[in-house]
Amino acid sequence: MDPLTPDFDVIVIGSGISGGWAAKEFCDKGFKTLVLERGKDVKHVEDYTTANTAPWEMEYHGRITQKEREENPIVSKCYAYGRTTEHFFVKDNEHPYQQVRPFDWIRAYQVGGKSLLWARQVQRWSRFEFERPQRDGYGIAWPITYDDLAPWYTHVEQFIGVSGNNDGLEEVPDGAFLPPWEMNAIEKHIQKEIKRQYPNRTAVIGRCAHLTAAKEIHREQGRNQCMARTRCERGCPLGAYFSSNASTLPWAKKTGNLQLKTHQIVSKILYDPKTEKATGVEVIDAYTKAVKRYSARVVFVNAATINSNSILLNSTSERFPNGLGNDNGLLGRYLSFHNYRGQVTAIHRGAPEAYYYGRRPTSIMIPSFRNKTRQDAAFQGGYMMFYSATRQGWTQQQEGAAFGTDYINKSAQPGPWSIYMMMQGETVPQKNNRVYLSNQKDRYGIPKVTLDVGYTQNDELMLADFLEQGAAMLKKAGCEQINAYETHQAPGLDIHEMGGVRMGNDPSTSLLNQYNQMHLCKNVFVTDGACMPSTGVQNPSLTFMAITARAVDYAAVQLKNRST
Numbered sequence: 158m159d160p161l162t163p164d165f166d167v168i169v170i171g172s173g174i175s176g177g178w179a180a181k182e183f184c185d186k187g188f189k190t191l192v193l194e195r196g197k198d199v200k201h202v203e204d205y206t207t208a209n210t211a212p213w214e215m216e217y218h219g220r221i222t223q224k225e226r227e228e229n230p231i232v233s234k235c236y237a238y239g240r241t242t243e244h245f246f247v248k249d250n251e252h253p254y255q256q257v258r259p260f261d262w263i264r265a266y267q268v269g270g271k272s273l274l275w276a277r278q279v280q281r282w283s284r285f286e287f288e289r290p291q292r293d294g295y296g297i298a299w300p301i302t303y304d305d306l307a308p309w310y311t312h313v314e315q316f317i318g319v320s321g322n323n324d325g326l327e328e329v330p331d332g333a334f335l336p337p338w339e340m341n342a343i344e345k346h347i348q349k350e351i352k353r354q355y356p357n358r359t360a361v362i363g364r365c366a367h368l369t370a371a372k373e374i375h376r377e378q379g380r381n382q383c384m385a386r387t388r389c390e391r392g393c394p395l396g397a398y399f400s401s402n403a404s405t406l407p408w409a410k411k412t413g414n415l416q417l418k419t420h421q422i423v424s425k426i427l428y429d430p431k432t433e434k435a436t437g438v439e440v441i442d443a444y445t446k447a448v449k450r451y452s453a454r455v456v457f458v459n460a461a462t463i464n465s466n467s468i469l470l471n472s473t474s475e476r477f478p479n480g481l482g483n484d485n486g487l488l489g490r491y492l493s494f495h496n497y498r499g500q501v502t503a504i505h506r507g508a509p510e511a512y513y514y515g516r517r518p519t520s521i522m523i524p525s526f527r528n529k530t531r532q533d534a535a536f537q538g539g540y541m542m543f544y545s546a547t548r549q550g551w552t553q554q555q556e557g558a559a560f561g562t563d564y565i566n567k568s569a570q571p572g573p574w575s576i577y578m579m580m581q582g583e584t585v586p587q588k589n590n591r592v593y594l595s596n597q598k599d600r601y602g603i604p605k606v607t608l609d610v611g612y613t614q615n616d617e618l619m620l621a622d623f624l625e626q627g628a629a630m631l632k633k634a635g636c637e638q639i640n641a642y643e644t645h646q647a648p649g650l651d652i653h654e655m656g657g658v659r660m661g662n663d664p665s666t667s668l669l670n671q672y673n674q675m676h677l678c679k680n681v682f683v684t685d686g687a688c689m690p691s692t693g694v695q696n697p698s699l700t701f702m703a704i705t706a707r708a709v710d711y712a713a714v715q716l717k718n719r720s721t
């Protein structure tokens with residue numbers, strides 16, 4: 158590795174949602190880009206091996222056996238894990254980690270990362286997400302505002318394709334949307350009752366990364382209109398939902414500037430104290446365990462929050478004995494997540510004549526209505542709700558509760574509506590919620606990840622509020638048999654982990670500046686969830702993409718000016 162002539166302009170670690178975006182943006186701008194991916198290749202369409210498999214073509218109709226569940230107690234908790242998707246998940250024994258407190262770490266090691274599996278809900282964060290932590294005293298100031306990110310949200314939305322309505326709500330800003338999905342009769346009824354009975358609460362159709370009407374830019378990517386098959390997690394042969402595999406990576410490849418290497422586990426970033434910069438990375442080949450080095454002028458870290466933290470923690474040197482850029486000892490700390498512990502179920506007997514056809518890859522969202530312009534609740538931060546309604550007979554069919562004549566009868570008399578509601582709550586970043594490296598090594602000789610993360614009293618108060626409010630709202634909308642309960646799930650199962658390498662204005666309390674550049678190692682950028690100083694209320698991945706595109710834009714100027 159010759160430091161004077163690096164192998165590449167840029168190395169991107171990880172090919173998932175954020176890494177795919179980094180690769181696309183750099184390649185579009187003409188930079189020679191190496192993407193290093195620890196997992197296998199997954200070719201768009203060709204490797205979606207279960208995309209068209211029917212239940213009767215699979216053993217146990219596609220269900221996971223009790224034995225398989227016992228062998229994978231962590232990953233099998235994920236709702237998307239099953240016979241048709243298991244090959245896209247990391248099994249429990251493939252990359253073991255240590256838990257001081259229970260944490261369900263759900264991972265996907267392959268080209269595309271979790272972009273193949275995600276639920277595709279994409280709301281912009283609002284100015285409240287960026288302002289509230291400092292305003293209400295539960296976090297450091299974000300070094301960027303909503304206005305800094307707004308043009309990048311538009312940039313990303315136009316490329317990935319986002320369906321939704323421009324609802325004119327400050328809590329979930331409008332965007333560049335494709336046509337929205339439709340609500341059914343009871344969902345509309347609940348929406349109407351919420352609006353009528355709660356002046357500051359609104360229910361709107363969820364915004365999701367699906368092509369409800371493919372535009373020229375999507376056709377150029379080789380993607381097509383969504384047919385609402387809702388078999389998304391198996392990989393979509395139409396490329397109708399956004400994944401790195403269908404969108405950013407093939408686009409980057411077409412530029413001729415991309416090199417993608419699979420089975421390459423980045424163990425550390427290499428640092429040169431003379432230049433005070435990174436020279437490249439060290440990788441371990443997942444098959445041969447051979448150690449190799451690649452050099453570049455800039456390194457983008459996009460291995461997903463916890464792995465990005467662990468790579469940086471393992472990047473020790475004489476200058477940085479506790480991990481790259483970690484003079485303040487905060488690397489790995491303030492690891493946060495979303496609180497998903499509340500759910501409400503109910504039935505509604507209204508609209509007996511109404512039915513609906515087909516499926517829909519999104520639900521209804523109720524944006525956060527707590528602590529909007531000032532803290533007015535007993536807890537800090539906000540939460541949003543999602544709900545949907547299905548005909549009960551249909552639900553029973555799906556669950557396999559009806560067969561033969563019973564099945565036909567239930568289809569003809571679908572019964573009342575089943576209502577399902579869930580919460581997504583902001584968690585307050587805690588210094589003691591953290592990831593660190595163990596003395597034990599994994600099979601590649603890399604220190605094992607240790608997770609010490611838990612809920613706080615704030616989460617309990619927020620959960621109680623959701624359960625009370627969710628039940629009351631459904632009651633006021635005429636629902637019956639309301640059951641508000643907590644799932645007792647551990648952190649991690651939300652799969653929205655964030656933090657550990659947070660952005661900030663002050664190098665004594667943060668690791669990255671406003672462009673995601675390490676304060677103490679200027680050619681290393683971290684643009685996945687690890688960079689987030691707080692979790693906000695909304696789903697995070699759209700923000701990871703927008704932040705990545707913005708950081709690339711900045712890094713590209715530095716590269717051109719030779720100042721990085």
Ligand SMILES: Cc1cc2nc3c(=O)[nH]c(=O)nc-3n(C[C@H](O)[C@H](O)[C@H](O)COP(=O)(O)OP(=O)(O)OC[C@H]3O[C@@H](n4cnc5c(N)ncnc54)[C@H](O)[C@@H]3O)c2cc1C
Pocket residue numbers: 170171172173174175176177193194195196235237263265266267268269270271272274275276277278279421422423424459460461462464465468652653685686696697698699701
């Ligand atoms: C079932 C499910 C539902 C979800 N629903 C939503 C949703 O509706 N909305 C939303 O916003 N988010 C959702 N998410 C979360 C979303 O998928 C993640 O936030 C997003 O994928 C994170 O992007 P990333 O680039 O940081 O990580 P990933 O997409 O996970 O990609 C990281 C990549 O880095 C690779 N890697 C890791 N370590 C190394 C290493 N040492 N060397 C080389 N490569 C490495 C991995 O193999 C992987 O390919 C969901 C996730 C799941 C699983």
